Amino acid sequence: MNAAPADQIRLLDLQAIDSRLDQLAHRRRSLPEHAEIDQATADHTALTSLVVAAQAQQGDTExxxxxxxxxxxxxxxxxxxxxxxxxxxxxxxKDLENLQHEIASLAKRQGDLEEVVLEIMERMESAQGRVAELTARLEHSTVVLREAEGRRDASFAEIDADVEKVKRDRETVAAVIPADLLKLYTRLREQQGGVGAARLYQRRCEGCRVEFATADLNVIKAEPKDAVVRCENCGRILVRTAESA
Known part of the structure; x- marks a missing residue:
């Protein structure tokens, strides 16, 4: 394949733009808020379950x-x-005597039942306290989650604005690159981890960082200026500039 040297150099501009887009995508995926939200969501879910269980226990006690x-x-x-x-x-x-005995038995029974009531009331107070405590923790976890989501969304908005600007720059550069050269670059970029074109800086391919032997470098130098040269090591388009050896 052949392409004007100027068009090949534009590939370096396009590569820089695409690398910037990759960096922005990585930054979006790697925001610290993602881990915060995951933890806050897990805490919120766990606390919700605890609140439901505590409320059920309180209801049973009631x-x-x-x-x-x-x-x-x-x-x-x-x-x-x-x-x-x-x-x-x-x-x-006899009936009156039986009534006296029954009244005494009922008094004993009432006393026992009142003890039970007091014990249940103590458990009720504990259950209510547990519900109040867990509800307060749940409300706090909701605030923590919403704040983390807010910070994430603000970062998303900032990153997305940068992405839109960089995409416009990309469209401008890509529009003047020949279609066949752009197609090759795109294919290689997909195959080579996001880098489809690299500069030949002195004796080194900046894509794979391998330095060429003198004989190999002489072969590259002998290629016509408009020849699209590929790095023998990584296969990327090797763009020759004034800084190439």
Missing amino acids: RELAKAEADVEQVRARAARNQQRLDSGTGSP
Whole structure:
């Protein structure tokens, strides 16, 4: 393939632009906020699960407390009714004696149930505290996540603006490069890790950093000025300039 020396030199300009685009893409992928967001998201998910579990436990305790209080109230109501019957003196002595025994049993039963209520109330207080603590931590994790996302998005906007400017520059340079030369460059760039054209600086290919032996360098020098030379080591387009040996 042949191409005017000026067009070949323009490949170096295009390569510099493409390398800049690659750097911007790498910077976008490598923002520290990505790791922050991943960690904050994991923390938020874990805390959400803990809050749900704590709320469920609190709900279970609330129902347990309501049942225990209902049991106390039921015993208290029955003891009150029995006391009224006893106070009225209605019934046989045996019945009244049985009422006294039952009232005593109900008092014991009420005392036991009230102890249960107190124990459940302590657990309820602990469950409520746990929910409040986890909810506060969840709210904080939400703030941390949103702030990290905000910083990421701001960096995205800055990088994307740079990308758009560099792309416009690329279009300007690519538009004046012959189609066949541009096609070869593009193919080699895809094959060679993003670098399709490299300058021959003195005796060295700046693509693979290999220095040419004198004999090989003489072969390159002997090529016509418009010949598109390829590096024998890496295969990239080797652009000769005034700084080439």
